[in-house]
Amino acid sequence: MICVVSAWLPLISALVIATVTTFGIVINNRANTRAITAADERNQTTLEAAQRNIELSNSAADTREHDKWRRDAVLESVSSILEVSEGILDALRRFEARQLGSTEEETDFTDLRTRLWSVSNSALKLQILSTHHLHRHTSQLQRGLAAAINDAESITRMSRTAYTDSGTAQLKLEDDIRKRGQDYSSARTKASQILYELMETTRKELRIPDHGVPPPHHYSS
DSSP: OHHHHHHHHHHHHHHHHHHHHHHHHHHHHHHHHHHHHHHHHHHHHHHHHHHHHHHHHHHHHHHHHHHHHHHHHHHHHHHHHHHHHHHHHHHHHHHHHHHTTSOOOOOOHHHHHHHHHTTHHHHHHHHHHSOHHHHHHHHHHHHHHHHHHHHHHHHHHHHHHHTTOOHHHHHHHHHHHHHHHHHHHHHHHHHHHHHHHHHHHHHHHHTOOOOOOOOOOOOOO
16 A cells, blocks of 8 residues: 555656646746736836827927017017108108208108008008007007108198298298197107007017117107
């Protein structure tokens, strides 16, 4: 009997070892599978995070590019309006000098109107791209300059007529010229102030540092 059992011992031992080994392999495989799954999940999370970062970076870059384009377009439009407006105001100052007799230079009012309305496209761009403040200042500036040009032209025309009239008619005409001169002075002064306000509003909207530029000098008529 002992001999029979002894004969089976090697086989039983082999079976036990094989069973233990099999369980070990199964357990190890399960652990490896869980580790691989966890690693895959971590990799997927990392990839998704990286993708989100790329999308955010691209979105931020697009926003910066759009902001730069808008800023450049607004600055270009305002610069064009300011340049033309300053030129018209300078021509009106020369008109004032002629009225005072310090120059014989004639003022081309048709040219001034043409120059004024040449910035209409720039004003339209501001209406689309900027805040209502910039567009409001631009519209007020155009109206103020147009009024000053009309008044100056009326003064010039009435002044020529005054030389041919006499008596009561001349006195009335001179009184009309003085009144129109007051209207002109008010319109031109207001336009100068609006031009300065347009500059200040542009600085604020585009976040340009304010270096303490003083308001324009209001020349007396």
